[in-house]
Amino acid sequence: MKTNRSQFRLFLMLSIWSCMVSCRKDSPSANPPVEKLLQKVYKDGVLYLDIFYDDKYTIHRIDYYRNGEKFRQSNISLNESGRVKEVVSNFDHYTAIRALTYDGERKVLDETTSDFDDGRSSYFKRIWKYPAKNVIEDHVYFTEDSEDASYVYTFMFTETGNLERKEQKVASLPIQDSYEIYQYDTGLSYEHMIESNIPGYFESPVSKNQPLNAKVYKKSGELVSEIRYRNTYDKDGYLEVSLQQSDEWQEEYRFRYSLKDSKNN
Numbered sequence: 001m002k003t004n005r006s007q008f009r010l011f012l013m014l015s016i017w018s019c020m021v022s023c024r025k026d027s028p029s030a031n032p033p034v035e036k037l038l039q040k041v042y043k044d045g046v047l048y049l050d051i052f053y054d055d056k057y058t059i060h061r062i063d064y065y066r067n068g069e070k071f072r073q074s075n076i077s078l079n080e081s082g083r084v085k086e087v088v089s090n091f092d093h094y095t096a097i098r099a100l101t102y103d104g105e106r107k108v109l110d111e112t113t114s115d116f117d118d119g120r121s122s123y124f125k126r127i128w129k130y131p132a133k134n135v136i137e138d139h140v141y142f143t144e145d146s147e148d149a150s151y152v153y154t155f156m157f158t159e160t161g162n163l164e165r166k167e168q169k170v171a172s173l174p175i176q177d178s179y180e181i182y183q184y185d186t187g188l189s190y191e192h193m194i195e196s197n198i199p200g201y202f203e204s205p206v207s208k209n210q211p212l213n214a215k216v217y218k219k220s221g222e223l224v225s226e227i228r229y230r231n232t233y234d235k236d237g238y239l240e241v242s243l244q245q246s247d248e249w250q251e252e253y254r255f256r257y258s259l260k261d262s263k264n265n
Contacts (some may be wrong), residue, residue, distance in 0.1 A: 036238055036257035038193045053193070056080075057260055059198045067166060076198055081105070084200035093117045100200050107200050126203065134159065136205055160167070161192075161208035179221040184209040184229050187239050190255055205258055210239055 037057060041049035045067040052061040064072040072091050078087040083105070087098040094116040101109035110126040123144045129137040134157040139149035153165040162184050170176040184207065191206035214227040230243040234257075242253045 035260045036236065037260060038190055038255060040256040042254040042256070045254075048253070049158065057197075059194065061203075062194075076201065079199065080086050082199070083107075087201070104201070105199075110203065141208075155205045157205070157207075157222045162166050164203060174219075178216055178224065179219070180214060180216045182207070182211055182215075183213040183230070185212045187231060187233050187237060190239055190253075208240065216233060 037051075037053060039051055040047060041051075046197050047065045047134045050063040050065070051059055052063075054060045058078070062074045062076070063070055064074070071117055072089055074087050074089040076084060077086040077088075079102070081102075083102060084100055086100070089096045089098070094114050096112055096114040098110060098112045100107055101111075107128050110128070112124045114122045114124075123142075125141045125144070127141070127149070129139065129140040131137060132144075136155040136157070138151075138155065139154040140151040140153070148171060150171055152169040152171075154169075156165040156167075163182055165182075166180040168178050168180075169177070187210045189207055189210040191202060192208050195202050195206050208213055210231050211227075211229050212231070213229065214235050216226070218224055225246055228245045230245070231239060232241045234240045237259055239255055241255075244251045244253070
């Protein structure tokens, strides 16, 4: 009897151990995080952004929609470091070409030339400076030979990669000088998903996490406006809905993803 009991206990212990190992393998916490590609963004229920990837899962084209109608197609070229080198955007009546220049990994020059169907053309550039750690200055010029920037934006980031404060200086109208401050959620922002895939694409620096609150102040400190973000996430932690509200308006953004091993669009 003792032998049978010992054998039974051994069998029971082995069964429990086997079950524990099996359960541990099937546990979601033991699996790597699900990798998803942002495919489409809907604004107030209507298509807003349509994103296209190549066979290496790199974004090579973004289509923009206004009121459900496509008004811009941007084709993206990368340099040898995988950063955005050129963006060719086709609009209804003109084509805009952005050319970017880098110093190492830092964007230092962003030039846009637009050629219109009626023969007109325009030029616009941004010069990026990095005066201190986690500080970026964006100097905006509307003519090629201008010595003074029309606008200067100063972006101050936290160590975690979120924009903490943005200052605006307007050369011709100092009364319009202002600053913005932000609070953040824990989930990733959809701008960060795009920017981390093709660094350099956005004209302004973007934050890693999704905002919770953005407040704009006059230079004097008077509050001008406030935007509140109400974010929901899917079961894998990806941003699913962002409801953006102020005292005057409300916008809802919804996001659609695909798995990396599925076909694009």
